[in-house]
Amino acid sequence: MFFIASKALWFFAAPSALLMLGALIGAAFSARRGGQLLALGCLAVLLVIGAAPTGALLIAPLENRFPAPPGSLPPPYGVVVLGGAIDDEITRARGQTTFDEGAERLTEAAILARRYPSARIVYSGGSNSLLGRPSSEAEDARRLLVAMGVDPQRITLESRSRNTDENARFTAAIVHPESDQTWLVVTSAYHMPRAMGLFRKSGFAAIADPVDYRTEGGRSDWRLNVSLPRGLALFDLAAHEWVGLLAYRLTGRIDSWFPGP
Structure with a gap:
């Protein structure tokens, strides 16, 4: 509701x-x-x-609320990537992965998978359509990550969530996070405060990895459009x-x- x-x-x-x-x-x-x-x-x-x-x-x-994680960050237990990076309807129609705004979420996932070869990779994203249309975004994301060299055995999909609250709760129900497990959460920088609040509430020891910035973060943001x-x-x-x-x-x-x- x-x-x-x-x-x-x-x-x-x-x-x-x-x-x-x-x-x-x-x-x-x-x-x-x-x-x-x-x-x-x-x-x-x-x-x-x-x-x-x-x-x-x-x-x-x-966007400025959470800084990028330091390069010296110890390897995390896992990485949760929030959906919204793929237009699954165009992808199905054209037979080719088509990015929506937020494509950096997936490219960052591939980078982190290579940087932390033992980390679990979770992609969380279902359909946000009020009409109940099914979504293939999670499967599309898996295929793309595998094509970019990520071992499919490392990838877990959560494909039922329709919003960020469900991203956090449904992912927690799948991976059962524990207090001694560090998880990186990858989403757009403007979306990170809400996502972090929800993932913490769901029991994740979460560290933000913001991507997909819309501002430069300086005086240039005062320019007219x-x-x-x-x-x-x-x-x-x-x-x-x-x-x-x-x-x-x-x-x-x-x-x-x-x-x-």
């Missing part, structure tokens, strides 16, 4: 979607002054959010994570408002 509610609510509550809806409603009532003001106001806010560095400034604290769609997408992404942290804390799924190192 939590999964369905969160997906349905966000479909209508994404900031850019709400503003576009407001602009359309205002346009529909443009014969009235209130409608004109609503349409112009929503369009102005869309323009500001898209052009200004609002999204970058919102997402930077998320050349691409308005990119600026809006970055703002929506940041808002989704901050709202997700709030919702997960209020429902007791994580133990702190902003999980950190």
